């Protein structure tokens with residue numbers, strides 16, 4: 001099964017290379033009236049967690065002085081910018097993401113915007129990079145998503161849709177799923193740096209885990225857990241797309257795990273999050289049983305670890321205990337499950 005997936009994915013990757021990029025499907029839907037004020041909730045797609053966390057900050061704040069504000073401070077707001085490219089061929093992509101205000105439509109980024117107290121502001125940019133890339137730049141405290149990456153993802157989405165008759169919405173869905181995962185991965189690097197979070201083992205693996213947990217916990221309320229799993233599986237497939245299947249010493253020495261390993265790690269986190277609901281991941285052969293058996297415990301550890309790492313940095317306005325956070329996430333997942341047509345992937 002895996003071999004089949006890898007072959008299919010690699011042939012799609014090849015098909016995508018050289019194919020002239022067209023943002024045609026994405027662009028027309030993309031253009032929205034420029035009525036979206038920066039920072040404003042643009043649609044129900046955005047469900048800022050900050051607002052829904054408020055009830056967890058139990059009770060009125062007891063103050064001995066009338067001078068002290070009853071309002072506890074919120075966290076550090078993110079900044080967003082769409083940098084115009086110099087390369088004329090990237091103009092359409094730039095205009096599309098700027099007009100759609102893409103960075104403010106990513107539910108997990110919006111959910112944690114203002115939730116944490118950071119020692120310095122963090123900026124999210126889209127920009128021309130002259131290569132397919134996305135990265136965190138610690139000196140400038142910037143997370144950069146390259147237009148070249150967006151174009152490459154869109155071409156891959158189009159090629160996949162054409163090969164599998166997935167429908168015209170697929171390329172956009174594929175781009176958004178991957179952009180969410182990529183930017184959350186880079187956000188993980190930024191948080192490790194800014195908050196000096198203790199990480200043992202490979203940081204690349206840790207921030208892949210964080211990206212997964214954030215998508216599972218902070219997807220918008222109108223996205224069912226099954227849809228989130230589908231989005232995560234699209235991100236997992238991208239690891240295979242980038243893999244050459246053959247490795248030299250540089251690849252083995254790289255700070256990233258091999259694409260196939262990142263693929264299986266992600267499958268494990270999706271399956272382990274709901275082993276009954278996502279049993280097909282194992283029965284379809286996308287995750288070997290030997291690994292699958294340990295995934296529920298692995299997920300529990302990963303979720304608890306990241307929660308404990310981040311809780312001390314939650315802004316006073318939203319502070320909560322570990323138990324309160326668990327309850328909040330359980331309640332949120334129940335709400336998201338309500339909209340599901342079928343509770344399981346089959």
Ligand SMILES: [Zn+2]
Pocket residue numbers: 185186189204207
């Ligand atoms: Zn990384």
